[in-house]
Amino acid sequence: MKVNKAYKIVTTKSLFEMKQNNDKISMLTAYDYSLAKIIDRAGIDVILVGDSASNVFAGHETTLPITLDQMIYHASSVVKATKRALVVVDLPFGSYQSDSSGALKSAIRIMKESGAHAVKLEGGESQKQSIERILQAGIPVMGHLGLTPQSIYKFGTYTVRAQEKIEAEKLINDSLLLEKIGCFGIVLEKIPAKLAEKIASKLNIPVIGIGAGKNVDGQVLVVNDMLGMNKEFSPRFLRRYADLDSLIDKAVKNYSDDVKRGDFPNNNEQY
Ligand code: KIV
Numbered sequence: 001m002k003v004n005k006a007y008k009i010v011t012t013k014s015l016f017e018m019k020q021n022n023d024k025i026s027m028l029t030a031y032d033y034s035l036a037k038i039i040d041r042a043g044i045d046v047i048l049v050g051d052s053a054s055n056v057f058a059g060h061e062t063t064l065p066i067t068l069d070q071m072i073y074h075a076s077s078v079v080k081a082t083k084r085a086l087v088v089v090d091l092p093f094g095s096y097q098s099d100s101s102g103a104l105k106s107a108i109r110i111m112k113e114s115g116a117h118a119v120k121l122e123g124g125e126s127q128k129q130s131i132e133r134i135l136q137a138g139i140p141v142m143g144h145l146g147l148t149p150q151s152i153y154k155f156g157t158y159t160v161r162a163q164e165k166i167e168a169e170k171l172i173n174d175s176l177l178l179e180k181i182g183c184f185g186i187v188l189e190k191i192p193a194k195l196a197e198k199i200a201s202k203l204n205i206p207v208i209g210i211g212a213g214k215n216v217d218g219q220v221l222v223v224n225d226m227l228g229m230n231k232e233f234s235p236r237f238l239r240r241y242a243d244l245d246s247l248i249d250k251a252v253k254n255y256s257d258d259v260k261r262g263d264f265p266n267n268n269e270q271y
Pocket of ligand 1: 029048049050051052053090144187189210220221222
């Protein structure tokens with residue numbers, strides 16, 4: 001993998017420089033120490049402790065049930081494993097929407113108790129006050145627009161967002177606003193590639209896409225999905241880089257067979 005040595009340790013400033021230098025930014029989720037260690041060593045620029053942990057780790061249908069305490073638990077495990085990447089943590093549903101002082105308290109807990117480097121939250125104009133308050137406390141904020149899974153019951157479906165002109169215009173305005181108030185980057189999820197390209201070209205801060213086409217400044221995927229651990233989930237935007245489901249299935253079956261046959265452990269595997 002091409003690890004850009006110019007960015008020895010990734011900071012929000014280096015992400016900005018990557019955009020200016022046309023160096024694409026790689027971002028993946030992680031939720032635990034072991035996987036985060038491998039991901040960081042492989043040279044991923046940004047590790048997102050996503051609230052997708054609610055789905056892929058805890059087995060919930062949506063991202064809504066995961067709590068702030070659970071996000072902090074995941075984040076502190078990831079931070080301990082990370083030497084190079086910037087660690088960004090999702091503010092979970094319910095931890096920032098009530099008011100800006102609640103949002104700040106949640107962001108402070110994440111930073112203090114996990115040691116992460118930044119937070120991410122969903123929404124544009126509607127979250128302006130909260131974002132400003134968090135930024136004033138010196139906490140870097142990443143925005144998240146387009147398909148925002150915490151609002152799934154408002155949308156009613158996980159289909160592509162901003163296909164209509166009105167929603168596309170709002171998305172552009174929200175993106176510009178997030179840059180203006182000081183976000184260091186934005187995730188755009190599941191929107192038309194042309195629209196994402198337009199937004200990325202208008203902004204000076206990096207735009208990271210998931211299902212938003214290639215003409216943005218970087219890409220993010222959920223690690224369990226790209227490693228093929230979640231076979232039921234196969235949206236068009238997902239590329240699978242491994243088939244861990246089959247690999248783990250085979251390994252577990254082999255182990256179980258060996259145990260049942262009395263073949264494990266052998267003489268060299270005992271004391
Ligand atoms: O929670 C998550 O994994 C995310 C990504 C899909 C961007 O927010």
